[in-house]
Amino acid sequence: MSSTYDPLVGTVLDDRYEILAKLARGGMATVYRARDQRLTRTVAVKVMRTDLGEDDEFAAKFDREARAAATLNHPAVVGVFDQGTALGRPYIVMEFVEGETLRRVISREAPLSPVDALDLLEPIVSALACAHESGLVHRDIKPENVLISTRGQVKVADFGLARLMTSPQMTATGVLVGTASYLPPELVTHSRPDTRSDIYSAGIVAFEMLTGTKPHTGENNYQIAYRHVNVDVTAPSERFAAQGHKGWRIPDHVDAFVAACTARDPENRLADGRAMLRRLREVRAALLKDPQADNPELARSLQPVVARDGDLTQAIAPRPTPRPRPIAAAVGATASGHPRSHASAQLPNHASTAATGVLTRHPAPAWEPVRPRPSGRVESPLERRSPVSPRGEDSGRQPRLSRTPVFPNVHLSHSPVHRRRRGIVALVLVLLLTAGAGIGSWWWMSGRFTVVPTMVAATEAEALAAVAANDLRAETLTDYSEDVAAGMVVSTDPGAGSRLLRGDTVTITVSQGPERYGMPEVVGKGVDEARSLLAAQNLLVGTVTESWSESVAAGIVTAASQEVGAALKRDTVVDLTVSKGPQPIDVADHTGRDAAAAKKALEDAGFDVSVTEEHNASVGAGLVISQTPNSGTGFRGDDIAIVKSLGPVMVEIPDVRYKSTDDATQILEDLGLKVDKRYVTDFPLALEIASGTEPGRGSSVAEGSTVVLLVS
Numbered sequence: 001m002s003s004t005y006d007p008l009v010g011t012v013l014d015d016r017y018e019i020l021a022k023l024a025r026g027g028m029a030t031v032y033r034a035r036d037q038r039l040t041r042t043v044a045v046k047v048m049r050t051d052l053g054e055d056d057e058f059a060a061k062f063d064r065e066a067r068a069a070a071t072l073n074h075p076a077v078v079g080v081f082d083q084g085t086a087l088g089r090p091y092i093v094m095e096f097v098e099g100e101t102l103r104r105v106i107s108r109e110a111p112l113s114p115v116d117a118l119d120l121l122e123p124i125v126s127a128l129a130c131a132h133e134s135g136l137v138h139r140d141i142k143p144e145n146v147l148i149s150t151r152g153q154v155k156v157a158d159f160g161l162a163r164l165m166t167s168p169q170m171t172a173t174g175v176l177v178g179t180a181s182y183l184p185p186e187l188v189t190h191s192r193p194d195t196r197s198d199i200y201s202a203g204i205v206a207f208e209m210l211t212g213t214k215p216h217t218g219e220n221n222y223q224i225a226y227r228h229v230n231v232d233v234t235a236p237s238e239r240f241a242a243q244g245h246k247g248w249r250i251p252d253h254v255d256a257f258v259a260a261c262t263a264r265d266p267e268n269r270l271a272d273g274r275a276m277l278r279r280l281r282e283v284r285a286a287l288l289k290d291p292q293a294d295n296p297e298l299a300r301s302l303q304p305v306v307a308r309d310g311d312l313t314q315a316i317a318p319r320p321t322p323r324p325r326p327i328a329a330a331v332g333a334t335a336s337g338h339p340r341s342h343a344s345a346q347l348p349n350h351a352s353t354a355a356t357g358v359l360t361r362h363p364a365p366a367w368e369p370v371r372p373r374p375s376g377r378v379e380s381p382l383e384r385r386s387p388v389s390p391r392g393e394d395s396g397r398q399p400r401l402s403r404t405p406v407f408p409n410v411h412l413s414h415s416p417v418h419r420r421r422r423g424i425v426a427l428v429l430v431l432l433l434t435a436g437a438g439i440g441s442w443w444w445m446s447g448r449f450t451v452v453p454t455m456v457a458a459t460e461a462e463a464l465a466a467v468a469a470n471d472l473r474a475e476t477l478t479d480y481s482e483d484v485a486a487g488m489v490v491s492t493d494p495g496a497g498s499r500l501l502r503g504d505t506v507t508i509t510v511s512q513g514p515e516r517y518g519m520p521e522v523v524g525k526g527v528d529e530a531r532s533l534l535a536a537q538n539l540l541v542g543t544v545t546e547s548w549s550e551s552v553a554a555g556i557v558t559a560a561s562q563e564v565g566a567a568l569k570r571d572t573v574v575d576l577t578v579s580k581g582p583q584p585i586d587v588a589d590h591t592g593r594d595a596a597a598a599k600k601a602l603e604d605a606g607f608d609v610s611v612t613e614e615h616n617a618s619v620g621a622g623l624v625i626s627q628t629p630n631s632g633t634g635f636r637g638d639d640i641a642i643v644k645s646l647g648p649v650m651v652e653i654p655d656v657r658y659k660s661t662d663d664a665t666q667i668l669e670d671l672g673l674k675v676d677k678r679y680v681t682d683f684p685l686a687l688e689i690a691s692g693t694e695p696g697r698g699s700s701v702a703e704g705s706t707v708v709l710l711v712s
Contacts, residue, residue, distance in 0.1 A: 120209060599642065
């Protein structure tokens, strides 16, 4: 729709933002190109639709989300500068990105090679990682919301704004809202969105860049949403091969990466943007080593773990076999007097074959008063509960203590010495059990965990030693850093102080030093070849200036703004000067002008001039009779020929007196002269004899001149 018909074009919001033109219209807002009159810069202004702006709750959410999005500070996120309300409609002022959307790139260039696709995807995922760490979920990742500037910078737009919809996947009446092609399955069914929803949408974008098509299509949004819920995303390599594309292949680890992002069950996806960015960089590093080679080990590590019904989420040790316990039985014993000694009691035969026994609980006995023993010793309550009578005879009763198992073949002495020893043993056992329980509790609650040590700015060897000392495993990656020297640790994932199970893996990123690329030799190359050489070195082409060159053919680079071999940062801009070839020169026509002046003027213009001379009756001596070429354009060094006039050919008039008129006329005409007869006789009848000429004999006249023949 043309901006001519938009009433906001030409208005100024809050006496600051002049609306210049409409850029796009979405489901809840319209985006305009505007000029910030205060800071004199071009910005993008998103203005909420009129009907939504009247909803106070929606407007309040719009304001809150705009503030949240403004907290994101990332080079791959479109920045939010300001927000306000004008003409009763909330608006947001954002960074204006001059360029095109990822949708146009996909439409024009897809399918992209795996390396190119991941190069475009990395800043998108990096932006998601930043947002997820800030508690924001985009919820509308799609190519239309990814902007690519004219300098090649990738930026994600509309961060936080998609959260404004109360229910992003369905309205109250069941109408599907949003872009169904990138909609996570859980938003179609019942779940609320989280970081894994963005991972799914980003995975669909990666699939589309790799294959040039969307994984699920249908006649309407409901059919597409149904396929998201019920059909797995095809491996990009299968779709790529089915379409008959050639030129490269998609390795297995790229397929596995897309599968890890687009698993239908959110539990089987990569957890968030940070996890996706880490795995993307692993896949990209493998591709840079060999873009065509498979990497089965990396592919296996990326495959999502699919839980099946009945699967355990954590391995559990098998249940230990129950310890045999004796069955209560009648006890037979004998005593030999005081101090007593107990004979071994025999278990019934049927009890010896039992694997486990069950203790029968009996009611606790009534309290009995303490009475003197025959030896004068006071009987203890424990002795009164003994199944053996004081006389050493079997009382025939079951044990009174239901809490204590009965071991009929073991008899304990009741002497004070033995009781003290048994007390010490019991104390030691209690202490050991307490210590064991404490150690087990400590191990389960904290002992099995360890802490990620601080390794930033340490050497790689020191970091590996620290990881091993904390019972962890290390996985090392490399990355460039402007601040950390080569060989030193840039960061760890998880970060220092994080709590992990012993044996877990910590990813250590080791600095390769500042990221620098050598400036290639581009002078003397075609402009397209120069662009390819700079792109291969991760450098950007800046301003391309064309200039005339007499010695360099058109389209060849004549100069560059960076010296050959210079170490440059990634995305450094290199300006080029490209030859337009020899400069054309206008050819001026000097016909009829002084030949010497004409020759000098043409030579000063850069032409090579050749001069020939000839007589000409109509062109004066020293003037240009003709010039070849005498119009159009030429180039320095081209030849131009001019013909210089020597004037007419001069003829001396002969003496024709006394010749007949016819003879005199013939003589003069043979000399190239024209004859005009004039009779000068007084006789009535002319004698037809020549009496002279005008001019007279001996005179020189130009060839072709008219001579008067006097006839008498």
